[in-house]
Amino acid sequence: MLLATCGNSSPRVLLLQPLDAPAGIQKACQLAEVRCSSCHTLERITNAAHRNEVEWRRQVEKMRLIPASGISIADAEVIVTCLVYRDPSLPAPPLEQPPAMP
Numbered sequence: 001m002l003l004a005t006c007g008n009s010s011p012r013v014l015l016l017q018p019l020d021a022p023a024g025i026q027k028a029c030q031l032a033e034v035r036c037s038s039c040h041t042l043e044r045i046t047n048a049a050h051r052n053e054v055e056w057r058r059q060v061e062k063m064r065l066i067p068a069s070g071i072s073i074a075d076a077e078v079i080v081t082c083l084v085y086r087d088p089s090l091p092a093p094p095l096e097q098p099p100a101m102p
Ligand code: HEC
Pocket: 032, 035, 036, 037, 038, 039, 040, 044, 045, 048, 049, 059, 060, 063, 064, 066, 067, 068, 069, 070, 071, 079, 083
């Protein structure tokens, strides 16, 4: 009896990238998958509350600053493009707030 057949049934690592994403996003998400799964599972990200670009940037920065995160500044930039692409639910806020209507 051979139980150790090679693993079609083994669970696939959760992927961040949408399958229809442009190549650049796919690459960014591949990097995110590597860099962001060393401390916790990617479910931490897929289950996270929706964030806009500013918030994702802040979150990635927070993760990057944990000692031994292995995330460089350049990595963080790339990773943010993936996370924002995946999470278009919130529009990026304008950098400067328009003056309030009277
Ligand atoms: C060095 C270890 C480490 C790495 C690498 C890391 N994280 Fe985390 N992450 C943590 C820890 C510890 C927590 C829980 C503490 C917290 O919430 O601040 C956490 C929590 C989170 C949360 C949940 C927090 C919330 O408020 O929703 C998200 C989302 C997240 N990480 C995203 C990421 C992303 C995106 C990356 C890749 C850029 C990443 N993490 C890489 C350690 C890490």
